[in-house]
Amino acid sequence: MQDQEKFLIAFFESYVDSFTGLTPEQQNNFTIKKEHSLRVTDNACELANYLELDDEDKKVAFTAAVFHDIGRFKQLVDFNTFNDEVSADHAEFAVEILKEKGVLKNWNEELQHLVFVAIQLHNKLSIPKKITERELLHAKLLRDADKLDILKVLTDYYTDKSNPPNHTLTWELPTATKVSPRVAKEVLAGKLVSKSEVKSELDVKIMQLSWVYDINFKPSFEILFSNRFLEKIYSTLPKNDGIFDIYRKVKVFAENKLMN
Secondary structure, eight states: OOHHHHHHHHHHHHHHHTOOSOOHHHHHHHHHHHHHHHHHHHHHHHHHHHTTOOHHHHHHHHHHHHHTTTHHHHHHHHHSOOOGGGSOOHHHHHHHHHHHHTTTTTSOHHHHHHHHHHHHHTTSSSOOSSSOHHHHHHHHHHHHHHHHHHHHHHHHHHHOTTSOOOHHHHTTOOOOSSOOHHHHHHHHTTOOOOGGGOOSHHHHHHHHHGGGGGOOOHHHHHHHHHTTHHHHHHHTSOOSHHHHHHHHHHHHHHHHHHHO
16 A cells, blocks of 8 residues: 555544544444445445546545445444435535645645535435536446445345344334335336435335446446345345335346446
8 A cells, every 4th residue: 555545544543533421332333434435445446446447536536435425434433324405415525625625735636626526426326417527437437336235235235134223224114015106116217216206115226136237337336246246135135026026127228238
């Protein structure tokens, strides 16, 4: 790891550790998000190497990944939730923190801008059409790196019955046996499910299955299948024809992306 990368990691860890007086649940969620950020950074570096990016773009990819969720810690302390819909946009929090702390003050403006744009777009439903190719590259790269690790965190939580309930991962939504009609319609139409349409824990999981429509690079699909993320989510769902149709739709889509 280069000196600059060590500095960025050290700043990130120091910032996270600066929060005190946390409840045991908050401390657990801090640990989850801290470890998540470091794994997303590993994913981003792997994708950057696969794409044969130059050193400058690798630096942007690394930095955006390290700090993409730094706003989560303030969000959890202020609102006790990771749900942006009922609290605040954690991506905007992240950019505000980086600017306020001057972490990238010695970088040129273009590279700072690329980091900020990638972070701002990593949690949005879709990427705006009117952005540059370089902005698009970094937005896609971070979104893939982030989604892949979120799927790891969630599938570990869903499939390990010894895990205590964690309302920040389930959004404190009610359970259900049927998918909300609009959620089902969106995913079967090959579209990402919007958080605003989610009404239950079941809808949350269907939304997560729909993320395959927003994965951009072949090695990302390789990671998706090698870790059996789709299969693990499906294994926790009620078994009926409607849910099987959704699972089959997203799995076939992902298989085609992997093969082509």
